Each structure stands twice: as C-alpha cells, then as structure tokens.
Amino acid sequence: MSVAGPIxxxxxxxxxxxxxxxxLWTSTLVNRLGAFVATFMALYLTVDRxxxxxxxxxxxxxxxxxxxxxxxxxxxxxxxxGRRPTxxxxxxxxxxxxxxxxxxxxPVAIAAVALxxxxxxxxxxxxxxxxxxxxxxxxxxxxxxxxxxxAINLGxxxxxxxxxxIAEFSYLAGFLIEATMTMACAVVVFLKLPESRPAPAGGATxxxxxxxxxxxxxxxxxxxxxxxxxxxxxxxQQGAVGxxxxxxxxxxxxxxxGLAIAVNGVLIVALQIPVTRFLVRRDxxxxxxxxxxxAGYGFGLTAFAGSVGAFALTVCVWTLGEMIxxxxxxxxxxxxxxxxGRGRYQGVYSLSWSVAALVxxxxxxxxxxxxxxxxxxxxxxAVGTVAALGYGVxxxxxxxxxxxxxxxxxxxxxxxxxxxxxxVERVTSEGxxxxx
Numbered sequence: 109m110s111v112a113g114p115i116x117x118x119x120x121x122x123x124x125x126x127x128x129x130x131x132l133w134t135s136t137l138v139n140r141l142g143a144f145v146a147t148f149m150a151l152y153l154t155v156d157r158x159x160x161x162x163x164x165x166x167x168x169x170x171x172x173x174x175x176x177x178x179x180x181x182x183x184x185x186x187x188x189x190g191r192r193p194t195x196x197x198x199x200x201x202x203x204x205x206x207x208x209x210x211x212x213x214x215p216v217a218i219a220a221v222a223l224x225x226x227x228x229x230x231x232x233x234x235x236x237x238x239x240x241x242x243x244x245x246x247x248x249x250x251x252x253x254x255x256x257x258x259a260i261n262l263g264x265x266x267x268x269x270x271x272x273x274i275a276e277f278s279y280l281a282g283f284l285i286e287a288t289m290t291m292a293c294a295v296v297v298f299l300k301l302p303e304s305r306p307a308p309a310g311g312a313t314x315x316x317x318x319x320x321x322x323x324x325x326x327x328x329x330x331x332x333x334x335x336x337x338x339x340x341x342x343x344x345q346q347g348a349v350g351x352x353x354x355x356x357x358x359x360x361x362x363x364x365x366g367l368a369i370a371v372n373g374v375l376i377v378a379l380q381i382p383v384t385r386f387l388v389r390r391d392x393x394x395x396x397x398x399x400x401x402x403a404g405y406g407f408g409l410t411a412f413a414g415s416v417g418a419f420a421l422t423v424c425v426w427t428l429g430e431m432i433x434x435x436x437x438x439x440x441x442x443x444x445x446x447x448x449g450r451g452r453y454q455g456v457y458s459l460s461w462s463v464a465a466l467v468x469x470x471x472x473x474x475x476x477x478x479x480x481x482x483x484x485x486x487x488x489x490a491v492g493t494v495a496a497l498g499y500g501v502x503x504x505x506x507x508x509x510x511x512x513x514x515x516x517x518x519x520x521x522x523x524x525x526x527x528x529x530x531x532v533e534r535v536t537s538e539g540x541x542x543x544x
Contacts, residue, residue, distance in 0.1 A: 128243045129252060131300040132236065133259055135293045139199070139232075140263025142289025144282040145206055145225070146171075148275045153218070156279050163215065165469070167222045174226025175462040180321065182231035183455015187448065191239040192303045194451075198231035199294035203287040210283025230462060234454035241442040241450055242304035249442055254384035254435035258376065265373040306447045323449060324456050330444045332502045334460045336400075337437060339495040341464030342471065343403045343488045344430060347372065347423070350472035351410065354481040355419065368419040375427045383431045392443075393503025395436045397496045402429030404492010411485040 149171075153164040178198075185194045205224045212218045236256075244252040274282045325331060352365045387395060406426025413419045438457075445453035475484040 124245075124248060125252060125255075126243050128301060128304070129240065131296060132239060132243075133256055135195075135199075135296045135301070136236065136256055137259040137263050138289055138296070139293045140260050141267050142286045142292075143264060143267045144270070144274060144286045145209070148279065148282060149222075152275070152279045157213075157218075159215065167219055169466060169469075170219050170223040171226035172462060172465045174223045174228075175230035176459060176466065178227040178231040179234065179455050179459040179462050180452075181455075183234040183452040183458070184321070185231075186235045186238050186451025186454070187305075188451075190303050190305045191235045191242070191451070192297060192301055194235040195232055195239070195297045195301070196294055198228055198235065199290055199297065201228035201231070203291040203294065206283055206290065207287035210280045210287075230458065233458045234451050237438060237442070237454045237457075238450040239301070239304045241445075242306065242447075246443075250387050250435050250439045251384055253438040254380060254387065257431075257434045257438075258380040258384075261373055261376040261380070265377055320449075321452055321456075323446075324452050327444070329502060330441075330453065331456075332498065333437075333440060333444065334456055336396075336495050336498045336502070337457060338460040338464050339491050339498075340400055340403055340433060340437075341461045342468050343407055343491055343495075344426070344433075345464055345468035346407055346472060346484070346488060347426070349469045350407075350476065350481075350484050351419075353472065353476055354410070354484065357476070357481065360416065360419075364416045364419075368416055368423055371420045371423045372427045372430075375424060376431055380431055383428075384435065387432065387436060390436075391503075392436050392440050393499060395432050396440070396499040396503070399429040399433035399436065400492050400496035400499060402426060402492075403433065404489045404495070408485050408489030408492070410488075411482045 150164045150168065153159045153167060182194055182198065185197075202225065205221060205228050209218065209221045209225055212221050237253075240252055240256065241249060274285065347369060351369065352362070355365045355368070356362070403426045406422055406424075406429060409422045409425060410419065413422055441453060441457045442450065471487075472484060475487060
C-alpha cells in the first residue's frame with residue numbers, strides 16, 4: 109500500500125496555518141513535554157516524602173482548586189490585558205512555583221505551593237484558546253484545536269514515559285526540568301508571539317452590552333454547553349480516577365492499568381490527524397452527541413471487562429469519543445463567544461473541566477465504596493446519554509459560523525536591515541480587505 113495517501117492527508121491537515129499558530133503550538137508541545145510533576149506527584153509525596161495517601165489526595169485537591177480559581181481570573185485577564193501578557197505571567201509563574209515546590213519540606217508549605225502551581229498552570233488555558241481563535245481562520249479552527257490537542261497528548265505521552273526514569277534518579281530533577289521547560293515556553297511567547305486581542309469595539313457585544321462575566325452567565329445556550337461539558341468531563345475523568353481503583357479492586361496490577369491506559373495516548377497520537385480530517389465541516393452538534401455516547405458507553409462497557417485486553421478495548425471506545433469531543437467542543441465555545449469576550453468565555457469553559465477534576469474523584473470514591481464498580485460504569489453510561497440528549501437539544505438553531513477573521517495580528521518589529529514588512533490586512537465582516 110502506498111504511503112503517498114497518508115502523507116498527503118497529513119500535509120493537508122497541517123497546511124494553511126499562520127506562523128503564529130505554529131509558535132503557539134510549539135509552546136504547547138514544549139510545555140507538555142516537561143509536564144513531569146503531575147505524573148509523579150502522588151508517588152513523590154507517599155514514597156519519597158513518606159506522607160499518607162490521604163495527604164496526597166488533599167494536595168491533589170488543592171492543585172485542582174487552584175485551577176478552579178484561576179480559570180475565571182485568567183479569562184478576565186485575557187480580555188482586559190491581552191493574551192500575550194496573560195500567557196507570560198501564567199507560564200513564568202508556573203515555572204517559579206514548580207521549582208519552589210521541589211524544595212518544600214513542610215506539609216503545610218507543600219500544600220500551599222501546590223495550590224499556587226495549580227492556579228498558575230491552569231491560567232494559560234483561556235489565553236491559549238483565545239489566541240488560537242484570534243489568529244486562525246474560522247473554517248480552520250477545528251483543525252487548529254485538534255492539532256493543539258494532538259501536541260498536548262504527544263508531549264504527555266513522552267513526558268509520562270520519561271517521568272519514571274527521572275523519578276528514579278531524582279524527584280527534585282523532575283521539578284527543575286519542568287520549571288526550565290515551562291520558562292522556555294514563556295521565552296517562546298515573548299520572542300515569537302504577537303498580541304492577537306481584537307481591537308476594542310467599545311467593549312460590547314453585538315447587542316451593545318459590555319462583555320463581562322455576567323454576560324457569560326446570562327448566555328443561556330452557552331451556559332448549557334458549559335454544563336454539558338462538565339458532565340462529559342466527569343465521565344472522561346474516570347479514566348484517571350475510577351478505572352485504576354476498579355482494576356486494582358478486581359485484582360489487576362498497576363502495570364496492567366498502565367498497559368490499558370497507554371492505549372489512550374497511543375491512539376490519540378496515531379489517529380488524531382485522520383480524525384481531524386473527518387471532523388472538518390461536520391455538524392458540531394452531531395459530533396458532540398456521538399462523542400458523548402462513545403464516552404458514556406465506552407466506560408459503561410468496562411462493567412463487562414474481565415481481562416487487560418478487554419479493558420484496553422473499552423479504552424479504545426471512549427478515546428475515540430475524546431478525540432472527537434476535544435476539538436469540536438473547543439471550536440463550539442469559540443463559535444458562541446463574542447470576539448471581545450473570548451477570554452471570559454474560555455475561562456468559564458475551562459472552569460467546567462476544573463470543577464469536574466474536583467468532583468470526579470469524590471463521585472468515584474463514593475460509588476465504588478457503597479455501590480460497586482458496575483454502578484460506576486452504569487452511571488457513566490447514563491451521564492453520557494444525558495449529555496448526548498442535551499447537545500441534541502442545544503444545537504438546534506445554532507448560529508452560523510462567521511466567515512472572516514475580524515482581527516489584525518500585530519507582528520513583532522523586524523531587524524533594521526530587513527525590508528519594511530508589509531501591512532497586515534484585516535478582513536471586515538462584509539468581506540472587504542482593509543489595511544490598518
């Protein structure tokens with residue numbers, strides 16, 4: 109079989125993106141390549157520092173709480189001060205707080221700094237997503253978000269494999285490597301990424317209302333999407349919280365769980381680009397309904413798994429739902445957001461995942477302790493079904509996608525010896541090109 113077809117498909121998937129997108133993509137990849145701390149934090153606290161599993165859970169909860177708090181604050185900063193300053197502050201703060209966490213020894217200090225790390229590391233999400241929406245053409249956004257999601261998973265797959273080797277050598281080295289690579293991301297942002305925030309238009313939506321958090325909260329369709337995103341996130345979180353506990357209780361080893369869950373990362377790295385080609389120009393409502401059902405029933409099938417291979421097959425099902433959901437959901441968020449309020453809208457969307465990260469462990473623990481694993485997987489199927497029905501209702505009468513980019517990207521100054529750069533064109537909503 110000729111390899112020309114797959115090569116051509118991959119080339120078409122990555123073609124046509126602006127230079128700023130690829131610098132942002134590179135920053136994301138480098139950031140995830142260095143994401144060691146989240147992988148070995150529980151082992152570091154219990155094995156290296158000798159703390160209890162309950163304390164490790166508390167630290168993880170505080171890390172998640174930091175993300176909840178920063179989601180809204182970073183969204184406001186993204187709109188008010190700009191995408192670039194928010195990214196620089198978030199990434200430099202993450203680098204400093206991660207390095208500091210590696211030197212903490214007192215349990216109270218560790219918990220406090222973990223809260224800071226959670227807040228700082230999650231603060232970049234609204235800015236990244238808003239900047240990506242600014243610099244990429246509307247018709248290319250699903251591709252862009254899918255490629256960014258692919259970079260996240262590729263980086264995570266590599267960093268997860270490397271985290272174990274680094275932890276055997278030195279946990280402190282892991283903290284310092286992550287801090288260094290995160291600071292490298294800040295340097296990339298500083299040197300290569302221009303500000304992309306749309307020019308002020310009176311700080312108003314099309315209806316003349318100021319774009320504040322109240323605007324987001326009063327947007328019924330959008331808040332419905334956020335609520336459904338929370339339900340889907342609850343289901344996907346079970347891959348990290350419910351699945352390992354249930355497999356352990358059934359007599360499987362940590363290595364068995366690692367083998368089963370590794371399928372998730374391998375499939376995303378291998379198939380995200382082909383799936384992206386399928387998603388382009390597909391109806392987002394139908395895709396979100398399908399992804400919710402794949403997620404819910406993928407986990408639901410876990411109730412019937414009795415071997416590592418069977419567990420791996422269930423992971424394949426819900427991973428397909430994940431690959432469809434991530435870029436489609438993010439593209440929908442942009443589609444429903446006014447340009448002047450993208451940061452706040454993205455912040456509220458990120459909040460749904462942060463809150464799910466807090467609730468999912470509590471839900472899984474309660475159901476597993478009092479009802480059993482089969483009830484947990486049945487509940488996942490029910491939640492996925494509810495989310496699918498919700499998307500089916502909310503997506504009726506979805507506003508048409510905008511047909512032109514309405515922002516101008518301000519490029520950084522060029523060296524004096526190079527020719528004067530061309531003016532950046534801006535396309536108006538009427539389709540006319542203007543030169544600022």
